Amino acid sequence: MNGLMLVARREITTQIRTKGFLIGLLVTALLVAAVSFAPKIFGGPTSYTLGTVNSQQLPLQAAAPDAEVTWRSFPDENAAKQAVLAGDVDAVLVNGVKVLTDGEIDPQLGVLLQSVNKETKLGAAGVSIPPLQMQSVGADTRYEAARAGIAVVLVLLLFMLLMGQVMMVAMGVVEEKGSRIVEILLSTVRPWQLLGGKIIGLGVLGLINLVTIAVVGLAAAMVSGLAADFPPGIPGLLAGVLVWFILGYAFFATLSAAFASLVSRQEEVSSVMTPLTMLIMVTYFVAFYTTNDATGTLATVLSYVPPFSAMIMPVRMAATEVPLWQVGASMAAMVVAVLAVLSFGATVYQRAVLRTGARLKLGDVLRTR
Numbered sequence: 001m002n003g004l005m006l007v008a009r010r011e012i013t014t015q016i017r018t019k020g021f022l023i024g025l026l027v028t029a030l031l032v033a034a035v036s037f038a039p040k041i042f043g044g045p046t047s048y049t050l051g052t053v054n055s056q057q058l059p060l061q062a063a064a065p066d067a068e069v070t071w072r073s074f075p076d077e078n079a080a081k082q083a084v085l086a087g088d089v090d091a092v093l094v095n096g097v098k099v100l101t102d103g104e105i106d107p108q109l110g111v112l113l114q115s116v117n118k119e120t121k122l123g124a125a126g127v128s129i130p131p132l133q134m135q136s137v138g139a140d141t142r143y144e145a146a147r148a149g150i151a152v153v154l155v156l157l158l159f160m161l162l163m164g165q166v167m168m169v170a171m172g173v174v175e176e177k178g179s180r181i182v183e184i185l186l187s188t189v190r191p192w193q194l195l196g197g198k199i200i201g202l203g204v205l206g207l208i209n210l211v212t213i214a215v216v217g218l219a220a221a222m223v224s225g226l227a228a229d230f231p232p233g234i235p236g237l238l239a240g241v242l243v244w245f246i247l248g249y250a251f252f253a254t255l256s257a258a259f260a261s262l263v264s265r266q267e268e269v270s271s272v273m274t275p276l277t278m279l280i281m282v283t284y285f286v287a288f289y290t291t292n293d294a295t296g297t298l299a300t301v302l303s304y305v306p307p308f309s310a311m312i313m314p315v316r317m318a319a320t321e322v323p324l325w326q327v328g329a330s331m332a333a334m335v336v337a338v339l340a341v342l343s344f345g346a347t348v349y350q351r352a353v354l355r356t357g358a359r360l361k362l363g364d365v366l367r368t369r
Helices: 002-016 019-042 077-086 107-125 144-178 181-185 191-224 234-260 266-272 274-290 297-302 309-319 324-352 362-367
Strands: 047-053 068-073 091-094 098-101 133-136
Touching: 002 019, 002 191, 019 191, 047 077, 077 091, 077 098, 091 107, 144 181, 144 191, 144 234, 144 266, 144 274, 144 309, 191 234, 191 324, 234 266, 234 274, 234 309, 234 324, 266 274, 274 297, 274 309, 297 309, 309 324, 324 362
Parallel strands: 047 068, 047 091, 098 133
Antiparallel strands: 091 098
């Protein structure tokens, strides 16, 4: 175990001291912060289409000169409800006392309606005015847009981190094998310790990136006001994403090290890694598709199938409510898959890493005793 931790510490200290890692971490943090402020900076003018039923139009334009407000009149409340559900209007003011919406009203629009309604009636009556009643006439779509956005960000983040760290593992294995440094290292540690230490060390670097992105993103979202639209349970979601990253990374990184041990030159890495990179790409594309259909059959079924579950289940967790037993079952299946891959990868690595020269065939390595 000391050898395992020694190799892991070596990987961490070697990489974390490089300018490339530090600059990359800083650039990533700045990009995440910029994305959090982008909606506020590039959002453009706010526009609303509103309706009335037996109510006068409120002078919203005077209170918000930058907003574009269009009014429509409806003969009765039923017609107004149909327009709201169809998306023809953002909200309808009924009898001057309540507002019909489809799900939760836009926060800025809600504040604007309440304040202007109060000022208008106070000026006319000079008495205490009760707030407008907000009534949703459709399904509760609260946080729907925020969940979809978080799901898209998560799948992109997991894909980039997994792909980046997996390639680092492969290049590290080939570099050590091609330079014959691995022969020196294996004189002091066992093959499984060298393999496990490299995977753990580079995995810690991936976690540092992931935690940095999460912390900077949340802080920037809170400062920009974007966090106000976030659904509850974000800390639990982030904890789940960390677990899924670890499981997905362990799966793909082990296979990466095993495949990379078959070659001795870095020029051959891309060809030997093609099956694995294709698997990661397919997992990413399926996960990205499920951001628009998180409750569909494809997303539900593949969220239990390793390694697809490493990306799809966290996407489902972000996009919709997922029962804990489903998350637990998916994690259990992924853990079993990781254990199986670790056994396979350790066998291939141990038999191939000291055999330099021409590219080895996986079948020949597995048949070697």
